[in-house]
Each structure stands twice: as structure tokens, then as C-alpha cells.
Amino acid sequence: MxxxxxxxxxxxxxxxxxxxxxxxxxxxxxxxxxxxxxxxxxxxxxxxxxxxxxxxxxxxxxxxxxxxxxxxxxxxxxxxxxxxxxxxxxxxxxxxxxxxxxxxxxxxxxxxxxxxxxxxxEGNKTIKLGDVEVEPESRSVSVNGQPIALNRKEYDILSYLITNRARLVTKAALAEHVWGDHIDQADSFDFIYSQIKNLRKKLENSSIAIDAVYGIGYKLDVNA
The missing domain is CATH 3.40.50.2300 (Response regulator)
Known part of the structure; x- marks a missing residue:
């Protein structure tokens, strides 16, 4: 946030x-x-x-x-x-x-x-998307009731995608929102690719998928 x-x-x-x-x-x-x-x-x-x-x-x-x-x-x-x-x-x-x-x-x-x-x-302390449950105050994430360990940036990316799950998130918007003023120090989006890759792997057995839109950004897809 x-x-x-x-x-x-x-x-x-x-x-x-x-x-x-x-x-x-x-x-x-x-x-x-x-x-x-x-x-x-x-x-x-x-x-x-x-x-x-x-x-x-x-x-x-x-x-x-x-x-x-x-x-x-x-x-x-x-x-x-x-x-x-x-x-x-x-x-x-x-x-x-x-x-x-x-x-x-x-x-x-x-x-x-x-x-x-x-x-x-929407005033909730817990967000449920399919079999994924997120508790923002404790920054914890679980899949089918089993906790998964996310680093700070992985959690921040997931949280931002959840908050904007109805729309496509550009790489620039995601980078600026998660890294803030420090984004000026970066000369590419390689650091995003790395975090997204790790996050996808940790969510690979969940109902959430992070879809890439080539050249633009990412969109969260939730399977019922």
C-alpha cells in the first residue's frame, strides 16, 4: 500500500x-x-x-x-x-x-x-478470491487454508493486483505504486519480472493466475 x-x-x-x-x-x-x-x-x-x-x-x-x-x-x-x-x-x-x-x-x-x-x-478484514485468502492487516496469504510465505514486494504486488482486479495494470503503474520514489533508480522493469515470476510459482496451485498482456502489464484472473 x-x-x-x-x-x-x-x-x-x-x-x-x-x-x-x-x-x-x-x-x-x-x-x-x-x-x-x-x-x-x-x-x-x-x-x-x-x-x-x-x-x-x-x-x-x-x-x-x-x-x-x-x-x-x-x-x-x-x-x-x-x-x-x-x-x-x-x-x-x-x-x-x-x-x-x-x-x-x-x-x-x-x-x-x-x-x-x-x-x-470494502470494509472487510479478510479478502477471499477463489481458494486464496488475504488478511491485509497481518499481510498474510493462504491457499486452501494453508499459509504461503511471500516476501514484502511479492505481497505488495499481489495486494495491488487484487485492489485493481477489475482492470489491466500497466507495468509502469505497478512499479511506481509498489516501489514509490525508488523507481527513479531503475533503468528497466526486470525487477518486476523477477517478483512476478516468484509470485506465480507460489500461487501455481491456487485459483488465482497473473496474466501478462504483452508490452502492457498484468491482470489478475480468478477461476471459480
Missing amino acids: KILIVEDEPQMLNNMKQTLELEHYTVETADDFDQAASKISNYEYDCILLDINLPDGNGLELLNNLKDMGKTEGVIIVSARNSLDDRIEGLNKGADDYLAKPFHMAELHARVKAVLRRRNF
Whole structure:
């Protein structure tokens, strides 16, 4: 799962990033309005943690931009401004939740999990596709009740394909979503091919197949 943190206070930004990375999220950051606007426009995220008070703009305007573009990312407003009017305005503009500073990182994690569960997995704690069962909170996968061991990237790829199982996922979108900012360091998609190959092997006796569409990307196929 991929998260964008929009926060201008360096220590807070670093604490949030470290906390979420410990939970195996792919985390990107933006510390001002323009950088956040560029990332929101060019990339997709599962959840955006959005500060209202930015040095060069208002976070609520970014929320407006997000909705105007027809994007469906989950949004949690994270701000020291805790007035009722701010909270109502943010929720009316389409935010999923509002977390007032200061807060415990455990609460942040719980709020993020809840938004991701509602947005990506229809509120379910367990996803079943044929004989495959996935538990996002524990990042565990089983086939016919038998657990299979996936490394972090294999799980992230499977999770992204499940979330987007109704559509074809391009190689570029998959790479950017799973590897985040680090994708800029890659000069080919060989690292995706390797992870997909291993994931297919581990799922070869399941009802899930990862179909390749030559030159484009991948699509998840679930046999009844």
C-alpha cells in the first residue's frame, strides 16, 4: 500500500514516515503545496495524509484538486487546526477522516488501516478470491487454508493486483505504486519480472493466475 504524507514540519514528517514504513507501507512525502500538488496530479496513492497549514497554500485546496481530477484516494486530514468549521469543511470536501495534532502514532496507524480497509477492501478484514485468502492487516496469504510465505514486494504486488482486479495494470503503474520514489533508480522493469515470476510459482496451485498482456502489464484472473 502506498501513502503520501503532506506535512511541512520536518520532525513530524519524519516521525510519520518512519512509523508507517515500519508497518511495510510504501511512503512518499511532500513538504509544501507545490510539491504535493505535483505528486497528487502525477501519481496514485492508497491514502493521503494531508496537513491544512502549508507554507505556500492551503491543504483543503489540494483536496479540491484531488476531487476535481476524479481521483479516489483515501484522505485523512492531519492538522493542528481543530476547529469544528475546519473539520466539517474537510469532510464535506471529501476527506475520509480528520486527525488533530498532537496525536499518538498508534492512532495514526489505526486510522490509516481503517481508511484502507474501507477504500480498498470494502470494509472487510479478510479478502477471499477463489481458494486464496488475504488478511491485509497481518499481510498474510493462504491457499486452501494453508499459509504461503511471500516476501514484502511479492505481497505488495499481489495486494495491488487484487485492489485493481477489475482492470489491466500497466507495468509502469505497478512499479511506481509498489516501489514509490525508488523507481527513479531503475533503468528497466526486470525487477518486476523477477517478483512476478516468484509470485506465480507460489500461487501455481491456487485459483488465482497473473496474466501478462504483452508490452502492457498484468491482470489478475480468478477461476471459480
